[in-house]
Amino acid sequence: MKRSILAELLTFWKNWHFRLLLDLTAKMKFCLLWKSTGVSVTARPQDEEIEMTRMAVQFELEDLNMRPDPEPLLTEMIHEAAYRGNTVGLHRFCPIENIPKINQEVLHSYLRNYYTPDRMVLAGVGVEHEHLVECAKKYLLGAQPAWGSAGAVDVDRSVAQYTGGIVKLERDMSNVSLGPTPIPELTHIMVGLESCSFLEEDFIPFAVLNMMMGGGGSFSAGGPGKGMFSRLYLNVLNRHHWMYNATSYHHSYEDTGLLCIHASADPRQVREMVEIITKEFILMGGTVDTVELERAKTQLMSMLMMNLESRPVIFEDVGRQVLATQSRKLPQELCMLIRNVKPDDIRRVASKMLRGKPAVAALGDLTNLPTYEHIQVALSSRDGRLPRTYRLFR
Secondary structure: OHHHHHHHHHHHHOOOOOOOOOOOHHHHHHHHHHHHHOOOOOOOOHHHHHHHHHHHHHHHHHHHHHOOOOHHHHHHHHHHHHOOOOHHHOOOOOOHHHHHHOOHHHHHHHHHHHOOHHHOOOOOOOOOHHHHHHHHHHHOOOOOOOOOOOOOOOOOOOOOOOOOEEEEEEOOOOOOOOOOOOOOOOEEEEEEEEOOOOOOOOHHHHHHHHHHHOEEEOOOOOOOOOOOOOHHHHHHHOOOOOEEEEEEEEEEOOOOEEEEEEEEEOHHHHHHHHHHHHHHHHHHOOOOOHHHHHHHHHHHHHHHHHHOOOHHHHHHHHHHHHHHHOOOOOHHHHHHHHHOOOHHHHHHHHHHHHOOOOEEEEEEOOOOOOOHHHHHHHHHOOOOOOOOOOOOOO
């Protein structure tokens, strides 16, 4: 049992939270005791563990650059473009030149600054509240962590500043196939605009708008709840056979948010692809059909309720909401907020979003990529069309 508990804890240590399986009181007490000490649970020397960590980080960076799916890299690039040089725009992946700098002192410094009681939430599902409080007092209060008890001295409390901009990465995408079946060479574009934080009232309308846009890959199998009637499927993938992907994403944080569309196509069609994306952004602020709005709200509520059927997801939901907002909204409250979203709310938040500067991330062969200024003009126009360009020689 002890070995299985350690494996459970180590798995979730990477995500900076602990999933306590509270089926046995002894198991819960052991987890809290282990968490309070912060000591190593393996017999390996620390230098060996740190070296293995460096190798794992380097492998993940190499895998990131070789994998056919560029979505994690594009997400990093779109944040860098949207929040140039601050907060969520800083690199989420470790720069390769910083890997040798990872050592025990760096790790303990990070833990001392950010692993403090005021930044922690102890959450439990399937356990009496009083019993959880009792165990927390017994095993957590007064505990001495491995990184020491010195106070935090270098905590970044910056507020996100949206800047907009463009980040481009020219890369040969013709040989990304990991097997014998070739993958078409594609250019990937992501265009985003600032939305709102999850603490604002407009967060729910933006979530419904994101669900209404939907999207996915052109070779998706479909099925119940897949969103085949979302706008990006109906207006983009169904009408333009050369588009391989069109997907909407909504990233929301405590002080900002970003709604973006990721699209991919053959490098020769990049200009047409960007214009299709800008047109879809403009249409967000136009007429909202009642049927599509109700479908999006129903799909969002369905996704919410199905996810909360899993106890680990409930556990994570409790911890994240309390950590972010100091309270937890019940599923019934969230569903009520979703039901109350009206077409005017969608038009209002979309129109407000379209008044900001765009953020653009581009990966692949960018020969036919429009300029940032042209993309900005298209998003400021009534129809989303790019300015026409003329060439004397082709």
